[in-house]
Amino acid sequence: MFVPAIPLHRRVVMSAGLCLALLVVASLAIGVEEISLSSTARSVPLADLLSISRLPRTLAAVLCGAGLAVAGQILQTLTRNRFVEPSTAGTAQSAALGILIVTLFLPAAGLGMKALVASICALAGTALFLSTAHRLPPEQPHLVPLFGMVYGGVVGAAVTYVAWQNDLLQYLDIWTNGEFSGVLRGRYELLFVAVVIVAVAMLIAERLTIMALGEAQATSLGIDYRRMTQIGLVLVSVMSALSVVVVGLIPFVGLVVPNLVSRLSGDNLRGTLPLTALGGAILVLASDIAGRIIRFPYEIPVGTVMGVIGPAVFLWFVLQERRDA
Amino acid sequence: MIEIKSVSLVREGQRVLDSIDLLLPRGGLTALVGPNGAGKSTLLSLAARLLPLQDGSVTIDGLPVESTPGKLLAKKIAILRQDSGPPPRVSVRDMVGFGRFPHSGGRMTAQDRTMVEEALARFELEALANRSLDRLSGGQRQRVMVAMTYCQDTDYILLDEPLNNLDMYHARQLMLELRRLVDETGRTIVIVLHDINHASASADRIIAMKNGMIAADGTPETVMRTEVLEAIYGFRVPVIETNGMRLALQYASCAP
Amino acid sequence: MRDRIVIALLLGLALTTMAAFMGVNLRGNIALALELRGIRLAALVTVAIAIALSTVTFQTITGNRILTPSIMGLDALYQFGQAALVFGLGGLGYVSLSPLLKFGAETAALMLLAMIILRPALKSQMDLTRMLLAGVIIGALFRSMTSLIARLIDPQEFAVAQRAMVANFSSPMIDLLLIAVLVTVIAGGFLLSRRHLLDIAALGRDTAIGLGVTWNRTVMIHLLVVSLLVAVSTALVGPVTFLGLLVTALAERLTVSRRHDTLFAVAILLGVIVLVGGQTLLQHGLGQASTLSVVVDFIGGLVFILLLFARRIR
Numbered sequence: 001m002f003v004p005a006i007p008l009h010r011r012v013v014m015s016a017g018l019c020l021a022l023l024v025v026a027s028l029a030i031g032v033e034e035i036s037l038s039s040t041a042r043s044v045p046l047a048d049l050l051s052i053s054r055l056p057r058t059l060a061a062v063l064c065g066a067g068l069a070v071a072g073q074i075l076q077t078l079t080r081n082r083f084v085e086p087s088t089a090g091t092a093q094s095a096a097l098g099i100l101i102v103t104l105f106l107p108a109a110g111l112g113m114k115a116l117v118a119s120i121c122a123l124a125g126t127a128l129f130l131s132t133a134h135r136l137p138p139e140q141p142h143l144v145p146l147f148g149m150v151y152g153g154v155v156g157a158a159v160t161y162v163a164w165q166n167d168l169l170q171y172l173d174i175w176t177n178g179e180f181s182g183v184l185r186g187r188y189e190l191l192f193v194a195v196v197i198v199a200v201a202m203l204i205a206e207r208l209t210i211m212a213l214g215e216a217q218a219t220s221l222g223i224d225y226r227r228m229t230q231i232g233l234v235l236v237s238v239m240s241a242l243s244v245v246v247v248g249l250i251p252f253v254g255l256v257v258p259n260l261v262s263r264l265s266g267d268n269l270r271g272t273l274p275l276t277a278l279g280g281a282i283l284v285l286a287s288d289i290a291g292r293i294i295r296f297p298y299e300i301p302v303g304t305v306m307g308v309i310g311p312a313v314f315l316w317f318v319l320q321e322r323r324d325a
Numbered sequence: 326m327i328e329i330k331s332v333s334l335v336r337e338g339q340r341v342l343d344s345i346d347l348l349l350p351r352g353g354l355t356a357l358v359g360p361n362g363a364g365k366s367t368l369l370s371l372a373a374r375l376l377p378l379q380d381g382s383v384t385i386d387g388l389p390v391e392s393t394p395g396k397l398l399a400k401k402i403a404i405l406r407q408d409s410g411p412p413p414r415v416s417v418r419d420m421v422g423f424g425r426f427p428h429s430g431g432r433m434t435a436q437d438r439t440m441v442e443e444a445l446a447r448f449e450l451e452a453l454a455n456r457s458l459d460r461l462s463g464g465q466r467q468r469v470m471v472a473m474t475y476c477q478d479t480d481y482i483l484l485d486e487p488l489n490n491l492d493m494y495h496a497r498q499l500m501l502e503l504r505r506l507v508d509e510t511g512r513t514i515v516i517v518l519h520d521i522n523h524a525s526a527s528a529d530r531i532i533a534m535k536n537g538m539i540a541a542d543g544t545p546e547t548v549m550r551t552e553v554l555e556a557i558y559g560f561r562v563p564v565i566e567t568n569g570m571r572l573a574l575q576y577a578s579c580a581p
Numbered sequence: 582m583r584d585r586i587v588i589a590l591l592l593g594l595a596l597t598t599m600a601a602f603m604g605v606n607l608r609g610n611i612a613l614a615l616e617l618r619g620i621r622l623a624a625l626v627t628v629a630i631a632i633a634l635s636t637v638t639f640q641t642i643t644g645n646r647i648l649t650p651s652i653m654g655l656d657a658l659y660q661f662g663q664a665a666l667v668f669g670l671g672g673l674g675y676v677s678l679s680p681l682l683k684f685g686a687e688t689a690a691l692m693l694l695a696m697i698i699l700r701p702a703l704k705s706q707m708d709l710t711r712m713l714l715a716g717v718i719i720g721a722l723f724r725s726m727t728s729l730i731a732r733l734i735d736p737q738e739f740a741v742a743q744r745a746m747v748a749n750f751s752s753p754m755i756d757l758l759l760i761a762v763l764v765t766v767i768a769g770g771f772l773l774s775r776r777h778l779l780d781i782a783a784l785g786r787d788t789a790i791g792l793g794v795t796w797n798r799t800v801m802i803h804l805l806v807v808s809l810l811v812a813v814s815t816a817l818v819g820p821v822t823f824l825g826l827l828v829t830a831l832a833e834r835l836t837v838s839r840r841h842d843t844l845f846a847v848a849i850l851l852g853v854i855v856l857v858g859g860q861t862l863l864q865h866g867l868g869q870a871s872t873l874s875v876v877v878d879f880i881g882g883l884v885f886i887l888l889l890f891a892r893r894i895r
Contacts, residue, residue, distance in 0.1 A: 080410050083714070135890065138410065142710035147889055149717050153822070154882035161875045177728075206431035210423050212413050216375045216406045221477065222399025222427040266414040266457055270431070300732045307725030315718045318711060 009265045009275070016278040020062070023285045027058040030289060032297050052185045060188040061180055061288045061302070062281040064243045065253060067194030069280025070201045070273060071239040072254015073261075074232045075126075077212045077269075079133055082262070083145035083318070085254030086126075086240040089133075090148065092249045093155035094125025095241040096175045100159055104166060111245060115190055118241035125155060126237050130229070142318075178243070178250035178303035180288050191246055197239050198277050204231065205269040212267065250303050252310020253280050259317055283309075326350050327372060327402075327481060327513070332381035334367060334537075341367050343537040344381070349515060351480065354507045356524035357517045359534035360558060365517045366406070368534070369483050372515075373404035385481065399427035403477035405470055406485045412459040417450055417469050420458055424476030440476055447502060448472040463490040471499060475506070482506075484516040488523065496520075500527045522572050525549045533557045545571055584836050584843050591835075591850035598858035599626075605865050623762065624753035625860060628814045629852030631765050634772055635810035636825030637832075637844050641783045642803045645709055646833060647888050649825040652713065654720030655695060655811045656820035661723040662690035664730040672738025680756040688812040695808040700801065720822070750860055750873045753817045761813045768806050768813075776841040779803075783839060821874045823881020828852045830884055 031054060072085035079089075086092050098121030102114045109117075129151055136143045156176070163172045201208070207228055211218045215225045243250060257279040265272045284302060287309065291300035327349040334342040342364045349355060357365045370376045372383050374390040383390045385401050403424075413420075421444050425437040433441075445451050448468050458466060467490045474482060484503075488496045504527050506512050518524045524531050524545070531548040533541040540557050541548045548554075549571035554562040563574045602625075603618050636649045650656070666686060667675045675683070698719065707715070772779070782789050782799060790796050814821075832847040859873050 082411075132890075140710050141411065142708075142714045143889055146710065146714045146717060147886060149714075149721070150882050150885050150889075154879055154886070157875050157879040157882060161879065164875065206423075206426065209413070209415065210426060213423075214408050214410045216370070216404070217408065219375050219395060220373060220399065220402075220404045220406075220474075221423060222396040224395050262414055266416065268413075268415045268419050295733055298732070298736070300729065304725060304729050304732055308722065308729050311718045311722035311725060315715060315722065318715050318718065 009271060012264055013275050013278065016275060016282060020278055020282050020285070023282060023289065024058055024062070027061065027285055027289055028054045030292050053183075056185045056188050057180050057183045057288075058285065060183045060191050060247060061285040063191040063194040064178075064247060064250060065280035065282070065284030066277035067191075067197050067239040067280070068243055068250060068253040068284070069257035069276045070198050070254075071236045073258040073269065073273065073276050074201060074208060075236050075254065076258055077208045078130060078229055078232050078236075079144055080138075080212060080214065081133075081141055081144040082259055083142070083255065083314070084133075084148055085252065085258075086122075086236060087249060087251035088145055088148040088152055088255065089126055089129045090152045090155045091122050091126045091129070091237060091240045092244055092251070093152045093159060095119070095122040095237075095244040096172075096249065097121050097125070097155060097159050097162075098241065099175055099245060100162055100168065100172075103168060103171065104162075111187070111190055115242055115245045118245050119238045122237035122241040122244075123233060126233055130233065174248055175244055176249050176303070177301050178248035178306070179299075179301035180247055181299050181301075183247060188246055190242055193242055194239060197235050198273075200231075201235060202270075202273050204228070205273050208232070209267065209269045248301070248303055250284060250306050252306055252314060253284055256310055256313045257283055259313075326386060327515075328382075328384045329368070329372060330382045332368070332371060332378065332383065334364075334371065334376070334379050336367075341537050342371070345537075345539060347532070347539065347542075349481075349513065351513050352507065352511050353513060353529040354503060354527060355513075355515045355530045355532060356521075356528035357515060357532050357534065358519070358521050358524050358557075359540065363534040364537040365534050366485050369404065369485050369515065369517060370406065373402055373483050374398060375404065375406070396427060399477065399479075401479055402481040402483065403474045403479040404483040404485070405474040405487060407489060412461070412466060414457050414459050416454070417456055417458065417461070418445065418454045420469055421445060421450070421472045421476050424473040424478075427477060440478065444472045444476040447475065449498065464492060464495060467491060468495065468499070479512075481513045482515070484514065486517050486519065488518065488520065496523070503527065521549070521554070521575075525571050525573070549573060584838050584847075587835050588843070588846050588850065591847060591854065595850045595853045595857070598854055598861060602857050602861045605861060620755055620758065621753060622857065624755070624758055624817050625750065625856045626853055627758070627761050627765050628753075628818050629856045630769060630849050631761075631810040631814040632821070632825045633828050633832075633848035633852040634765075634769055634845060635807045635814075636829050637841065637848050638772055638779065638803050639807045639825075640829060641779050641841070642800050642807075644783075644785055646829065647826070647885070648709075648713060648716065649823075649829070650807055650811045651820065651822045651825055652720065652885075653699060653716035654723055655691070655699075655808060656815040656822070657720045657723035657727070658694050658698070659687060659691045659812055659815040660820060661727045661730075662687045662694065664727045665690070668730045668734055672734060672740075680754070681760060684757055684760060684812070684816055687816065688809060691812050692805055692808045695804060696801070699804060750818050750856070757816055761817055764809060764813050768810050771806060772803075773842070773845065775803075776845070779841045780839070783841075819874065821877050821881075823885060824852065824855065824877050826888075827877065827881040827884050828855065830888060 028050060068086065075084050075086060075089055075091070076082055095118040098118035099114050101121070102109050102117045106113060129148060133144045133147060136147060160172065163169050207223055210221055210223055211225065211228055218225050258276055261272050261276045261279055265275055284306070287305040288302045291302050291305045294300055329345055329347040332342055332345045333340070345368060357369070359365055367376065371378060372390070374395070378391050385398065388398065388401070390398065418441060422433060422437070422441045424444070425433060425440060429437045445454055448471060450468060450472055453461065453465060453469075458469065461469065467487065471484065471487050474484065487499060491499060500523055503514055503516065507514055516528075521531075528545060531541070531543065531545055532539060533548060533553075535557055541553050549564050551562060551564050554564065554573060560578055563577050564571055565574060599622060602622055603615065607614055639650045640646050640648060666683065670678065778794065778799065781792050781794055784792075786796055789799075828848045828851040831851050832844055836843050836847050855877065856873070859876065863873050863876070
């Protein structure tokens with residue numbers, strides 16, 4: 001199979017970029033408040049509508065999607081398992097636990113404080129997942145995602161219990177089911193950290209690819225495996241925590257996108273990470289737009305849409321994966 | 326020179342290595358042989374800082390492995406271990422190129438690229454260069470990994486059972502290639518082998534391990550003897566000499 | 582002998598928790614309180630029996646001790662059927678249906694879907710960890726599809742339907758109690774009468790076929806019975822993912838015999854102790870009664886993880 005890898009890859013990236021551009025335009029245009037240049041009798045001026053609501057919403061979806069897809073890719077590298085991502089590794093649920101703790105003990109805290117505590121909790125939860133997952137027998141790769149999903153469920157149950165005891169159940173849905181309809185100017189800017197996270201991931205892409213070969217090989221090539229693992233954990237935790245704090249949990253982005261990209265363009269992250277980020281942005285933005293259209297004028301949260309798309313694609317991956325792989 | 330001083334290792338209450346002392350001077354092809362569980366792979370991993378030292382010390386050209394920066398060591402010593410992980414979807418050329426990482430830090434120069442092409446040619450991988458690793462057979466993948474280790478361009482190369490999965494032809498090719506590397510470029514290669522006849526044919530020195538200790542150490546002429554092999558493996562292995570080479574006939578005792 | 586002692590002890594414990602459930606903190610109109618509590622106790626015991634029987638049977642026909650109907654997504658499937666029905670009929674149409682008819686339709690839908698989805702998976706002899714993973718994903722998929730449907734329905738109508746749909750441990754679906762008890766008794770009697778067959782099925786597909794069991798038919802029939810029992814428990818109190826695993830894992834460790842009469846008895850008693858005892862504790866000790874399913878899922882999830890690590894996967 002002598003496939004000239006680069007040109008195909010470039011074509012894919014270009015079409016993905018075009019696709020994202022179209023979706024951005026669509027996202028700016030679609031909503032309850034109609035946009036048409038001719039109408040003069042509008043309740044909200046066009047410029048305000050765009051700058052206060054539509055643009056922030058679109059940007060938030062793009063940032064979350066790109067960041068979460070890259071976070072999923074990093075987590076898969078650290079676990080050496082394709083079927084792992086922040087919502088199936090306890091990361092997102094631990095972040096929700098962090099928000100819950102802030103809400104309980106520092107009710108007046110702002111978004112920044114919430115993001116900080118959520119990140120710390122997500123880091124602790126993911127570190128526990130990672131160190132435990134490494135003890136599972138490597139010849140049974142399905143055990144890792146299985147453990148991760150149940151572990152996420154256990155942390156989620158703990159969060160639900162605490163929320164229940166403290167009459168915070170109505171907030172729980174906000175954190176555990178991602179939604180962009182509440183995104184307004186001034187309430188989403190934290191998400192720009194995703195740009196930094198994606199950039200750092202691209203800087204260390206070569207190292208991450210080598211780490212996917214295993215600790216021994218990576219160490220032999222002069223990579224400080226432990227420190228890189230710590231950096232990776234921080235990137236994953238901060239990204240997941242930010243998205244949970246600002247818009248709520250969006251599951252399976254980090255699983256679906258990296259797996260599709262790997263099938264299309266392979267695992268050499270230096271080449272593929274930009275595509276992963278683009279793909280994540282496309283998936284989340286498209287899901288958000290779909291959520292706006294399906295039941296117009298009501299909205300279906302992006303977390304619900306991804307909750308259906310994600311497991312369906314995941315199931316397909318699991319069932320058709322080659323037996324020998 | 327690799328200097329191993331009174332290195333011991335206990336794992337789960339079991340003594341895996343028992344106070345090993347070993348000097349591996351620069352140059353030469355050294356084969357590490359011995360029964361399963363003798364501690365060969367563990368010793369190799371300790372020497373290449375893949376496992377933390379519990380007891381004793383290892384230095385490479387005077388640099389202690391536990392305190393020297395990984396990046397520096399990666400330019401001195403390369404190790405290839407058997408790994409059970411899933412093969413990544415990375416092309417053979419990219420994979421071999423990862424061997425340049427300690428030198429390039431990810432930004433490959435023209436010189437790095439030349440080195441990669443040379444490694445591909447040396448290990449007969451040009452035809453596979455654009456293929457993805459997950460589409461190769463186990464033996465092909467093994468050769469890619471050896472080429473990557475070679476590409477790291479270090480003075481010391483440690484190989485843990487690189488002949489695994491290789492057919493007779495490729496096993497011979499690989500041993501010839503390693504021999505050439507030692508003779509032409511003066512590298513130091515330590516290789517764990519199961520087939521003692523490969524060791525006898527290609528190595529300058531054979532070190533036999535048993536129960537975490539060194540059971541025999543010397544040239545093929547001194548180690549490839551019936552009484553020495555019997556002490557190592559626990560059964561009588563006739564040894565014949567042909568074409569100036571000593572060969573063990575371990576199959577002789579299989580016949581009914 | 583040891584098993585008899587275990588059963589006797591568990592029986593004593595189960596009766597104690599039931600007495601505590603009925604008796605603790607009785608105030609006011611005692612007769613009315615006893616009647617209300619009696620009805621709820623009956624619901625909880627029915628759920629315990631249905632979950633214990635269905636899980637033990639499911640584990641036997643799938644040949645391992647870690648798969649359970651809930652882990653394979655059966656109760657999520659039931660709720661999905663429920664939501665689909667609301668979607669099809671509209672909230673008001675759904676509420677105006679008789680509870681019996683609804684239960685019948687939802688159960689039939691579950692049995693059908695279980696046949697379509699699970700049987701090929703069981704027949705394909707997929708390796709166990711892959712099947713487990715697929716099951717957990719299917720469960721997640723149906724839970725999300727249920728909430729998607731909930732969002733597709735007009736919010737007002739949905740609120741109406743939700744009151745008729747959502748059940749939990751403190752407010753079980755009393756309308757259905759009679760039919761639930763009836764179904765559980767019939768299914769339980771059926772399984773008990775087939776216990777010797779199940780003992781043989783537990784030896785594995787090949788051995789069972791060698792001993793003259795018509796395997797595919799046996800699997801199909803028991804899968805249907807399992808679906809029926811899952812429908813009963815989910816209809817009464819909603820999904821409890823890990824209760825079945827919790828009681829069967831404990832039952833297996835407490836007993837020596839692998840015979841199904843023993844396993845059934847011990848699992849049922851453990852189920853009663855966990856559900857009734859847990860509910861009593863939460864209600865009177867910790868003040869918040871509605872969270873029992875959350876607590877059970879938390880502890881059961883931990884048990885599941887322990888089982889994964891104990892490599893008891895066969």
